[in-house]
Amino acid sequence: MPEYKVPLRDIRFVRNELLDYDAHYQRLPGGEEASADMVDAILEEGAKFCEQVLAPLNRVGDQEGCTWSESGVKTPTGFREAYQQYVEGGWPSLAHDVEHGGQGLPESLGMVVSEMIGQANWAWGMYPGLSHGAMNTLHAHGTPEQQATYLTKLVSGEWTGTMCLTEAHCGTDLGMLRTRAEPQADGSYRISGTKIFISAGEHDLADNIVHIVLARLPDAPAGTKGISLFIVPKFLPDAEGNNGERNAMNCGSIEHKMGIHGNATCVLNFDGATGYLIGPPNKGLNCMFTFMNTARLGTALQGLAHAEVAFQGGIRYARERLQMRSLAGPKAPDKPADPIIVHPDVRRMLLTMKAFAEGNRALLYFASKQVDIVQRSTDEAERNAADALLAFLTPIAKAFMTEVGFESASHGMQIYGGHGYISEWGMEQNLRDARIAMMYEGTTGVQALDLLGRKVLMTQGESLKSFTKIVHKFCQAQADNGSIKAFVEPLAALNKEWGEITLKIGMAAMKDREEVGAASVDYLMYSGYACLAYFWADMARVASEKLASAEGDKAFYEAKLKTARFYYDRILPRTRTHVATMLSGADNLMSMDEREFLIGD
Numbered sequence: 001m002p003e004y005k006v007p008l009r010d011i012r013f014v015r016n017e018l019l020d021y022d023a024h025y026q027r028l029p030g031g032e033e034a035s036a037d038m039v040d041a042i043l044e045e046g047a048k049f050c051e052q053v054l055a056p057l058n059r060v061g062d063q064e065g066c067t068w069s070e071s072g073v074k075t076p077t078g079f080r081e082a083y084q085q086y087v088e089g090g091w092p093s094l095a096h097d098v099e100h101g102g103q104g105l106p107e108s109l110g111m112v113v114s115e116m117i118g119q120a121n122w123a124w125g126m127y128p129g130l131s132h133g134a135m136n137t138l139h140a141h142g143t144p145e146q147q148a149t150y151l152t153k154l155v156s157g158e159w160t161g162t163m164c165l166t167e168a169h170c171g172t173d174l175g176m177l178r179t180r181a182e183p184q185a186d187g188s189y190r191i192s193g194t195k196i197f198i199s200a201g202e203h204d205l206a207d208n209i210v211h212i213v214l215a216r217l218p219d220a221p222a223g224t225k226g227i228s229l230f231i232v233p234k235f236l237p238d239a240e241g242n243n244g245e246r247n248a249m250n251c252g253s254i255e256h257k258m259g260i261h262g263n264a265t266c267v268l269n270f271d272g273a274t275g276y277l278i279g280p281p282n283k284g285l286n287c288m289f290t291f292m293n294t295a296r297l298g299t300a301l302q303g304l305a306h307a308e309v310a311f312q313g314g315i316r317y318a319r320e321r322l323q324m325r326s327l328a329g330p331k332a333p334d335k336p337a338d339p340i341i342v343h344p345d346v347r348r349m350l351l352t353m354k355a356f357a358e359g360n361r362a363l364l365y366f367a368s369k370q371v372d373i374v375q376r377s378t379d380e381a382e383r384n385a386a387d388a389l390l391a392f393l394t395p396i397a398k399a400f401m402t403e404v405g406f407e408s409a410s411h412g413m414q415i416y417g418g419h420g421y422i423s424e425w426g427m428e429q430n431l432r433d434a435r436i437a438m439m440y441e442g443t444t445g446v447q448a449l450d451l452l453g454r455k456v457l458m459t460q461g462e463s464l465k466s467f468t469k470i471v472h473k474f475c476q477a478q479a480d481n482g483s484i485k486a487f488v489e490p491l492a493a494l495n496k497e498w499g500e501i502t503l504k505i506g507m508a509a510m511k512d513r514e515e516v517g518a519a520s521v522d523y524l525m526y527s528g529y530a531c532l533a534y535f536w537a538d539m540a541r542v543a544s545e546k547l548a549s550a551e552g553d554k555a556f557y558e559a560k561l562k563t564a565r566f567y568y569d570r571i572l573p574r575t576r577t578h579v580a581t582m583l584s585g586a587d588n589l590m591s592m593d594e595r596e597f598l599i600g601d
Contacts, residue, residue: 061262
């Protein structure tokens with residue numbers, strides 16, 4: 001199993017040198033508490049916890065998995081103790097309101113800690129990760145009484161939270177859900193139904209689990225307009241807010257999964273369980289989007305995590321493994337063969353993983369800045385602009401980052417050859433764990449429809465312009481910068497083409513709405529590659545400036561420039577295929593009758 005090391009140098013590069021987080025925090029109300037010294041201390045301590053406590057449990061979790069019994073679910077060896085250390089260290093409260101026991105630090109700082117945790121041990125990290133979404137939902141939509149009862153315990157980490165949407169007959173199509181909520185005389189509701197695929201739905205890490213559940217009221221209209229949102233705790237709080245009697249719900253089973261074995265994915269049965277309404281009746285889906293958007297950015301982070309883990313494992317192995325000789329002649333003549341890092345194809349895979357990990361880190365941290373602004377800025381126009389930009393970037397981040405994260409995990413496994421296919425090296429676990437990320441919290445296809453249909457075409461392209469204007473201004477400002485001309489000119493052309501392609505698809509969709517679905521996944525992937533092209537051009541700008549001024553680590557900045565060149569020369573050309581396919585029309589997908597799929601069987 002490769003040793004995991006938190007990539008602190010690159011984290012600091014993106015935060016401090018590329019995105020100037022220090023100035024960003026000083027502009028945020030309450031953000032001034034996140035001084036450079038405090039942030040560094042948090043990063044250093046977080047790295048120690050992740051490297052020394054969580055990473056050694058990653059393989060343990062995969063091999064042992066979770067154990068179900070009628071009395072509950074037992075997590076793998078060491079998971080409970082690690083969670084206790086996490087709570088004692090104050091990590092759950094990092095980015096939550098002081099009034100509920102939090103430390104009041106910006107959301108973006110919590111995201112960096114989540115990145116470290118996810119890379120060290122994704123299965124373990126899902127337990128506090130789901131709690132984070134529950135906290136955001138209660139903060140946005142809970143009553144003061146609900147916040148006092150539940151949010152305070154969640155912020156401290158004493159309790160954890162989940163999101164309960166999916167039912168056996170409906171996944172993404174939540175309008176079909178059947179879970180019922182019967183109103184009671186005391187203002188509570190009796191919740192009845194079964195939810196499946198509930199991550200962290202039952203475990204032994206915390207004293208209570210607060211389930212955020214979608215259900216229907218008796219008089220609810222059909223479809224998504226008739227969904228309400230409820231708090232359903234595993235144990236009902238008593239008058240002092242502590243655990244009282246067990247609620248009428250249970251974990252019927254846990255799923256046998258391809259990966260993330262250390263996290264319990266549960267079937268939860270609600271048998272007239274006591275629940276409490278969050279937000280207005282029949283507006284539950286609107287409220288749940290607070291949780292879902294948190295989860296989507298968290299899943300984007302998973303794509304980054306698997307790319308980083310694959311790269312770290314791949315680079316170590318490639319420098320040590322001896323196989324064949326370099327085509328240009330021996331590079332290690334004193335050894336029986338050369339290390340495989342000398343071979344072009346191995347370098348292709350390593351550079352692909354590096355380009356995706358570092359490029360996606362920049363994209364995610366940029367999105368995290370928008371989260372901070374939406375949550376804390378006192379300028380309404382600034383908040384609205386950041387919210388529009390975040391709405392556009394979220395489906396791209398979730399889908400694109402998980403797709404290329406899985407690709408990276410596959411490259412990491414491939415570098416090991418046959419050794420990558422066996423469990424002791426950890427690469428096959430990384431690949432298995434990565435696969436779900438393209439499916440939960442909305443599949444790539446669902447995110448693509450959201451991006452192209454709702455976010456772009458339904459706003460007449462205004463959502464797209466929120467990002468392309470940033471790219472346009474960058475290209476204008478750097479037009480005479482000869483050191484990055486090789487990046488700025490193709491980026492400017494790509495940015496222009498992005499708008500032109502959008503217009504073509506929109507015009508085609510006016511004649512046939514199937515054109516949107518037919519083009520959407522290619523459009524999303526094109527958009528992801530275009531976003532990373534901007535961030536790699538900007539990283540190249542920073543690196544070239546540092547090299548010109550002879551500041552800092554020369555080798556680090558030279559590697560940035562070379563990775564940027566690799567991205568533009570070897571990865572960005574993928575957009576040409578996406579252009580051809582998305583503009584080829586819907587007919588090549590939709591003309592075949594469904595019976596024709598079966599001809600020959």
